[in-house]
Structure formats: structure tokens, C-alpha cells
Amino acid sequence: MQRRHFLFGLAAASAGGFLLRPDDRGAPHDAYFTALNESLKAGGPGRPVLIVDLDRLERNCKRLTQSLNGKQYRVVAKSMPSAGLIAHVMQHTGFTRVMSFHQPFVNLLAKDMPRADILLGKPMPVQAAATFYRRFDTAGSFDPRSQLQWLIDTPDRLAQYQQLARTLGAQVRINVEIDVGLHRGGLTAVEQLPPMLATIAADPRHLSFAGFMGYDAHVGRIPPLIESRDASLAKVLNTYHSYIDCVRANQPAMMNDALVLNGAGSPTFRLHGKDSPLNEVSVGSALVKPADYDLELLADFEPASFIATPVIKAWDGLHLPGAEAVGKVWTVWDRNRQRSFFIYGGSGSASYTSPQGLTDNPEYEGMINASRAVHLEVDDYIFLRPNQSEGVFLQFGDLALVRNGRIEAWWPVFNPGHEVS
Numbered sequence: 001m002q003r004r005h006f007l008f009g010l011a012a013a014s015a016g017g018f019l020l021r022p023d024d025r026g027a028p029h030d031a032y033f034t035a036l037n038e039s040l041k042a043g044g045p046g047r048p049v050l051i052v053d054l055d056r057l058e059r060n061c062k063r064l065t066q067s068l069n070g071k072q073y074r075v076v077a078k079s080m081p082s083a084g085l086i087a088h089v090m091q092h093t094g095f096t097r098v099m100s101f102h103q104p105f106v107n108l109l110a111k112d113m114p115r116a117d118i119l120l121g122k123p124m125p126v127q128a129a130a131t132f133y134r135r136f137d138t139a140g141s142f143d144p145r146s147q148l149q150w151l152i153d154t155p156d157r158l159a160q161y162q163q164l165a166r167t168l169g170a171q172v173r174i175n176v177e178i179d180v181g182l183h184r185g186g187l188t189a190v191e192q193l194p195p196m197l198a199t200i201a202a203d204p205r206h207l208s209f210a211g212f213m214g215y216d217a218h219v220g221r222i223p224p225l226i227e228s229r230d231a232s233l234a235k236v237l238n239t240y241h242s243y244i245d246c247v248r249a250n251q252p253a254m255m256n257d258a259l260v261l262n263g264a265g266s267p268t269f270r271l272h273g274k275d276s277p278l279n280e281v282s283v284g285s286a287l288v289k290p291a292d293y294d295l296e297l298l299a300d301f302e303p304a305s306f307i308a309t310p311v312i313k314a315w316d317g318l319h320l321p322g323a324e325a326v327g328k329v330w331t332v333w334d335r336n337r338q339r340s341f342f343i344y345g346g347s348g349s350a351s352y353t354s355p356q357g358l359t360d361n362p363e364y365e366g367m368i369n370a371s372r373a374v375h376l377e378v379d380d381y382i383f384l385r386p387n388q389s390e391g392v393f394l395q396f397g398d399l400a401l402v403r404n405g406r407i408e409a410w411w412p413v414f415n416p417g418h419e420v421s
């Protein structure tokens with residue numbers, strides 16, 4: 001695309017079409033990023049860091065709790081992979097429910113957050129559950145029988161977990177994953193449920209029924225010509241209702257207010273109003289709002305996480321090895337190539353945010369260009385927004401927590417290989 005612009009530019013310039021030049025898209029850091037830049041330069045570690053703005057995060061927590069429509073809230077640990085962050089979100093939302101996706105983190109949460117209510121976000125091989133119980137310290141106050149729901153997606157897996165429970169002499173809580181249209185996992189037809197409920201009902205010493213999880217990330221993502229958001233949502237709600245009706249019809253004693261009817265995610269939780277059967281929603285990403293979550297339904301949420309990375313080299317002009325002349329003509333055509341920068345790193349899976357108008361050079365990997373309106377110098381920081389929090393948050397070591405433009409604390413992220421002995 002850029003190459004085409006460039007070639008077109010050359011032709012246009014030589015033809016006297018100078019008026020077609022791209023606009024100057026550059027601008028210096030605004031007051032918010034100037035403050036962050038100054039404090040990182042004064043007291044930062046001099047390497048790429050992942051920043052979470054606590055003021056913004058807390059305001060996002062408030063926006064979330066005001067949009068719950070009477071439902072409970074569960075924080076998604078995968079999108080918020082730090083015990084400190086999860087605890088902070090729990091404190092500012094008033095909920096202690098968490099959805100976890102990784103066995104070592106389940107052990108960690110059970111140890112460090114004995115009041116947490118944990119629901120698995122994906123079904124785990126039974127060995128993972130066995131590992132959890134082997135590593136679990138029974139001396140703590142966390143009680144897996146009431147505080148931990150394993151996610152079960154097939155009768156076979158249910159049988160494996162039942163066998164594990166028998167071997168351990170334990171009772172395991174079963175949450176049944178249902179496919180509400182995403183087709184990622186879970187029961188695909190309501191007829192699959194009654195035999196599973198019967199298995200649970202017949203073995204109360206080892207199994208208890210906790211509820212359902214039906215994730216609906218496809219809603220709003222299907223091209224509207226194929227299926228509208230409303231139509232997808234209506235199918236989700238209908239499917240969910242049919243599973244609840246099935247419990248009522250087959251095992252009425254299992255129907256109670258304590259059942260967890262979980263669903264939704266950042267892009268969809270605001271679609272679940274009073275007519276939704278869900279009694280809790282899982283949300284993580286919206287609270288830090290990575291760039292992929294710039295969605296109409298989340299318009300009032302503030303970006304609360306940034307990658308800050310130092311400038312290693314800054315110079316005027318566009319210096320292409322062996323092609324200095326080409327670089328010169330290019331800067332004349334496109335003012336957004338007037339300056340060149342090289343950074344420490346950390347820009348993968350992220351979008352340039354501040355200063356405005358940074359753009360990768362398509363001919364020179366690693367070179368960033370901007371116009372003269374961008375006043376970056378060596379040791380200044382540039383800021384990017386992670387496109388997603390999942391994964392990206394784990395790449396920078398401890399998270400830097402900022403308030404009013406100043407680093408207030410450092411919180412460790414989950415270590416994916418973490419083993420609690």
C-alpha cells in the first residue's frame with residue numbers, strides 16, 4: 001500500500017500534481033503522554049514496559065458495574081494475567097469471581113485468593129485437574145468443592161472427572177459448557193444433557209452440578225449480510241434457554257438460584273439485558289481496552305494499557321541504505337517520512353498511539369517514520385496500544401502501574417510455567 005503511494009507520489013510530483021501529497025499526520029505527545037514520557041525518562045527502567053493506568057482502569061470498572069443489568073461479574077484472568085490486576089479489579093467491582101484458563105494459575109489463585117470463586121474458561125484434560133488436586137494445599141481456606149467449577153464439554157470427560165473424584169475421594173463441581181453458536185466447544189444439542197445430568201445426580205458424593213457456560217464471541221462478528229447481530233444474539237438466548245428448560249424438565253431438584261449461568265465477553269456483555277438467561281457475565285479485555293476492542297459498544301471505556309518503549313536513534317530525513325536520493329524525494333512527496341526512528345523493541349502485536357503519525361517504513365524493517373511535527377529525541381518514549389491483552393501482557397515482565405502520569409507500583413504477571421508445589 002505504502003509502496004503504491006510512493007510510486008504514485010513520484011509520478012504525481014513529476015507531473016506537477018504536488019497538491020495530492022499526503023497530509024501531515026504528525027503531532028507531539030499530548031499532556032497525558034508527555035507526563036508519562038517524563039516520568040519514564042526520570043524513573044523508568046530504560047526498556048520496553050507494559051503500563052496499566054489505574055485511574056482509567058478504575059473508571060472502566062465503574063462503567064462495567066453500571067452495565068451489569070443485575071448480573072454477577074466474573075473477571076477473565078486470561079485477559080488480565082496478573083494476580084495484582086485481578087485483585088484490583090475485584091476490589092473495584094466488588095466481585096470475587098474469576099475465570100481461569102491455565103492449571104498452574106488455578107493453583108496460584110486458590111493459594112493467593114482464598115475467597116475467589118473460580119470457573120474454568122476451557123475444559124481441561126483430566127490430568128490437569130489431577131495436577132491441581134495434587135498441588136493444592138488443603139491447609140488453606142480455599143474449598144474446591146464449593147469454590148471451583150471444572151468445565152465439562154462431553155460425557156466422556158464427565159466420566160473421566162468422575163473417576164478422578166472417586167480416586168481422590170473428593171467431590172468435584174461440574175459446569176457444563178454449551179455451544180451457543182460459537183462452535184468452539186461444548187454440547188451441541190440439548191439431547192446430550194439429560195444423560196450427563198443423570199450421571200451427576202446419581203453420584204452426589206463425587207459430582208455436583210454448578211451451571212452452564214456458553215460463550216458468544218461470534219455475536220456481532222458475522223458479516224451482517226449473513227446474519228445480523230440481533231439474529232445471532234436471539235439464537236444465543238434461545239439456545240441457552242433450551243438448556244435451562246432441559247434441567248428444569250429432567251432434574252428439577254438441580255434448578256436453584258445458586259446455579260451459575262455464565263456467558264458473554266467484552267464485546268457482548270452489554271447486549272445481555274433483562275431478557276437474557278445469563279446471571280453472570282465474564283469480562284476482562286474491556287477493562288484495559290486493547291486496540292482490538294475499539295468497538296461501538298465499548299465506546300465509553302478508556303484505553304488503560306500501553307506499551308512504552310524508548311527511542312534508540314532519532315534523526316531528520318529518510319536515510320535508506322544505498323538509496324539516499326530516493327529517501328530525499330520520498331520525504332518531499334510525503335511529509336510523514338521526514339524523520340526516522342529506531343526503538344528498543346516491543347512493538348509487535350501493538351498499534352502506534354503517541355506521538356501521532358508514527359508509521360513503519362515499508363522498505364526498511366525496524367525503521368519508523370513521522371513528520372517534523374513529531375518531536376521525539378533519543379531516550380524519549382513512544383507509546384503503543386497492545387492489540388490484545390492476552391499474551392501481550394506476558395511479554396514485558398512486571399506491569400508498571402501508573403496514576404497521574406507517575407509509576408506507582410510494579411506488579412508481576414503470571415508466569416505461564418509457574419508450578420505451585
Ligand SMILES: Cc1ncc(COP(=O)(O)O)c(C=O)c1O
Nearest residue numbers: 076079215265266282283284285
Ligand atoms: C469462555 C470465555 N468467556 C469470556 C471471555 C471474554 O474475555 P474478554 O472480556 O477478555 O473478551 C473469553 C475470552 O477468550 C472466553 O474464552
